[in-house]
Amino acid sequence: MTGKHLRFQFESITVSTQDPTALFRQLENQIREAIWQERLRAGERLPSTRHLAKQLGIARNTVINAYEQLALEGFIVTLRGSGTRVTDNFPPPSKDSTQESDASSISIKQADFSERYQALANHEIDISQGGQGTARPFRANIPNYFEFPRAQWAQLMSKKLRQKPDSWMERVHACGYEPLRSAISSYLGVSRGVSTTAEQVIVTAGAQQAIELLAKLLINPGDIVCFEDPGYTHAAMVFELAGAKIVTIPVDEDGLDVDELQKTISEAKLLYVTPANHFPLCTTLSQSRRQALLKWAKETDTIILEDDYNGEYRYRGRPLPTLHTMASDDRVIYIGSFSKLLFPALRLGYMVVPQQLIEPLGTIRWLLDRHSPALEQIVLTDFINHGHFSRHIRRMRSLYSERQKALVNAAKEHLADILELPPLDGGLHLIGWLNAGVEQKQLITAAASVDIELLPTSQFNFKTPQRGGVIFGYAPYNLEQIVSSVKKLRTAYWQSKNEC
Amino acid sequence: MTGKHLRFQFESITVSTQDPTALFRQLENQIREAIWQERLRAGERLPSTRHLAKQLGIARNTVINAYEQLALEGFIVTLRGSGTRVTDNFPPPSKDSTQESDASSISIKQADFSERYQALANHEIDISQGGQGTARPFRANIPNYFEFPRAQWAQLMSKKLRQKPDSWMERVHACGYEPLRSAISSYLGVSRGVSTTAEQVIVTAGAQQAIELLAKLLINPGDIVCFEDPGYTHAAMVFELAGAKIVTIPVDEDGLDVDELQKTISEAKLLYVTPANHFPLCTTLSQSRRQALLKWAKETDTIILEDDYNGEYRYRGRPLPTLHTMASDDRVIYIGSFSKLLFPALRLGYMVVPQQLIEPLGTIRWLLDRHSPALEQIVLTDFINHGHFSRHIRRMRSLYSERQKALVNAAKEHLADILELPPLDGGLHLIGWLNAGVEQKQLITAAASVDIELLPTSQFNFKTPQRGGVIFGYAPYNLEQIVSSVKKLRTAYWQSKNEC
Incomplete structure (x- = not known):
């Protein structure tokens, strides 16, 4: 494969206007391939842009574009007096996959992270805390942007x-x-x-x-x-x-x-x-x-x-x-x-x-x-x-108040045997305090299985809390969503309980 | 002034729908004034909202609004069982002016700033570096957003x-x-x-x-x-x-x-x-x-x-x-x-x-x-x-190249006895290296007098530079602006030189 007879022939390059790929890309791809296959070796000289353009019957600018891209990517280098040559440290065929597999290319290690960051990392923060994308019950800390x-x-x-x-x-x-x-x-x-x-x-x-x-x-x-x-x-x-x-x-x-x-x-x-x-x-x-x-x-x-x-x-x-x-x-x-x-x-x-x-x-x-x-x-x-x-704040204030009431009532009716959800004077969420015997993790998992998000209050405790609780955001959800989600949560929880 | 006979009479409050100020604001302003004048004293009880509304012949909600605002501002407080009373720590007539003049109210001092910030403050950073608002010659580090x-x-x-x-x-x-x-x-x-x-x-x-x-x-x-x-x-x-x-x-x-x-x-x-x-x-x-x-x-x-x-x-x-x-x-x-x-x-x-x-x-x-x-x-x-x-980058590349040339030529023609402004391969600015005998500060001040901004390169030196230089941003300025500003700069500099 590296034998002299396989040496790359620039004359053999074929570019076609029938190909949807731009001409300079076709040219660039073939030269890049040749370098990877070592048919063009480090230090070897490329023809001048003028010469190659004439040979292939294409515009000189096309060749210039291809050479510039290859130079940018580190495949070739133009030095005054010695023309354009293949570099000796061109990038491998797929740098990213190499990086992942080859430990020797990993130079920044965990130990390089600052001590304060490392201490913080022990907290296990969820960086997408509260989640991205569209709000859904009962994700909290979101206003009613709908x-x-x-x-x-x-x-x-x-x-x-x-x-x-x-x-x-x-x-x-x-x-x-x-x-x-x-x-x-x-x-x-x-x-x-x-x-x-x-x-x-x-x-x-x-x-x-x-x-x-x-x-x-x-x-x-x-x-x-x-x-x-x-x-x-x-x-x-x-x-x-x-x-x-x-x-x-x-x-x-x-x-x-x-x-x-x-x-x-x-x-x-x-x-x-x-x-x-x-x-x-x-x-x-x-x-x-x-x-x-x-x-x-x-x-x-x-x-x-x-x-x-x-x-x-x-x-x-x-x-x-x-x-x-x-x-x-x-x-x-x-x-x-x-x-x-x-x-x-x-x-x-x-x-x-x-x-x-x-x-x-x-x-x-x-x-x-x-x-x-x-x-x-x-x-x-x-x-x-x-x-x-x-005006918006005033409107939301009465809307949120109504939604809070709906959530309190729905929880009283459907979740009383799981948790207690008292009304609160302010805020955009309520807290469901778990009844004795209800496991926080089980409730959250059951909720997730029917696409309902519950955040444990313990995420905001510095010391271990006395009573488990989960956060019910209500601001962005309408009355129908609130009631149906409460019902879904009830069903999912008791189902998971029975399966245990 | 604090005599009993001057005690505030709620009956004496006058509110008028002829006044463009909202009714609750009129009410609120009079009560606030009375508190400041000590005609209503700390601990004194205000009439109930129902009572005052009836007395003044206005809607109860108007009184509630006024009381709520005064409560928010810390003038009055409503406690269960004891009604609404004047607080003993209501804010003074003009808090801000007091704060500035009264040293005892300044609790966060320079010594409270972190050591690292204090070290940094010695650098004398201009926080509006590069300036706000519309770009003007020769402010740098700004693309041609026009x-x-x-x-x-x-x-x-x-x-x-x-x-x-x-x-x-x-x-x-x-x-x-x-x-x-x-x-x-x-x-x-x-x-x-x-x-x-x-x-x-x-x-x-x-x-x-x-x-x-x-x-x-x-x-x-x-x-x-x-x-x-x-x-x-x-x-x-x-x-x-x-x-x-x-x-x-x-x-x-x-x-x-x-x-x-x-x-x-x-x-x-x-x-x-x-x-x-x-x-x-x-x-x-x-x-x-x-x-x-x-x-x-x-x-x-x-x-x-x-x-x-x-x-x-x-x-x-x-x-x-x-x-x-x-x-x-x-x-x-x-x-x-x-x-x-x-x-x-x-x-x-x-x-x-x-x-x-x-x-x-x-x-x-x-x-x-x-x-x-x-x-x-x-x-x-x-x-x-x-x-x-x-497309935008390509367009700007040829435009900037043209503007750079115009600036180089204009400087050669008009500023050669002040500075040397060599062309550069990239960037959005050039550097004017001062000729011997030209004082950087004088040039910058002269420029400012005709509304031209020049930034000293020394702002980006860690150690004292060998040769003084000023930065000429050119990207956002058209050819006419570039040439006329160079001429203006020349005139302003020699004028200030002659005045010395």
């Missing part, structure tokens, strides 16, 4: 795309598109009682990124960060990656147990809390605990991160003022999200920060990924300013 | 917004929208000779975020990361924030000085390099140096980060194969950007990584900010697959 006013959104977007100047193609400030910051600041005053200048509002790629930016700005390795348990483990992981030490405080029906906090923790850099709508229990931090928490924070000089995600959704009782509103100083950083209010693929959130943090956070955001895409920021601004946003 | 095929882009976007299913509202994989990963992998094979599966392509929020993700995955504090000097300082800062130690290697007309690298560095975790188009010098790393670099990397077991940003733009000579193509193992991670090819506000880039890095990078991205917005990923996929992308 009834998002898409027509208005599309109209606002189309208008911007057509308009001059092309501001949607231009860079915006790392801290966010200024009119959006202004719209958010007005909205927060009216709807959440949060008083802030537009400048103090920092737009982020979802609430999640706000946490990352703050971790980068504020956390030194070894710093203590307090979390509710159960709580938002994904935020805790971000702080862990930044080197923080996570300390947890239990939660009861009035939210974070501030008594316990006062008793056990005398020093911390930061405390993360979800007062309006605890994640994942959807309880509300009581007024007296809010005051006690702020007092503790002042005494221990701790920064508070108030995640007010979905604070808009409260179905019963008066909303309480936010910690940000109540604080007598500027130690409360307030975080909000649009992805959880409008649609999941919209990656926009924000935080309200004291004056002295604006520029540092902008610098870090600039280094991290510059800024959020301009178009979405511009369209969201109009969406808020034209009143679509508030 | 001739971006906006009509096609808008059309593809409008189509998606109208279509069911609503995939643009749904979550996508943290590693990117799968069809986009596939489109990028095909594109890279054809245009850059990079062979990769779709799975190995990770979509990021611009190339900048790729660097952040890799730093998080691979860097332990103290790890050595090598950079070209001059080089992409913004990437170096990301590694510094992750705790890396930056070591630099000089660059000459053939790119990174690999001889020097071999002589001085025997151990490193990672090396960042821009072989196709050095940043900011726009030189090309020679073929022999590429081979030597790969050899060094293998011997020292160093991971190579090949930033191929704008590798598409090469105006003279054959493109060389990428390091990723040439490597015999999987130690080269390849990075590319769309923001620098299409328009700056599009925050999309990608990296090509070995198999074993896909999942870890997905996990980190998920924690960082979930994923890039779905809509832009979907539209970009169509834009590539329908051929608009390649």
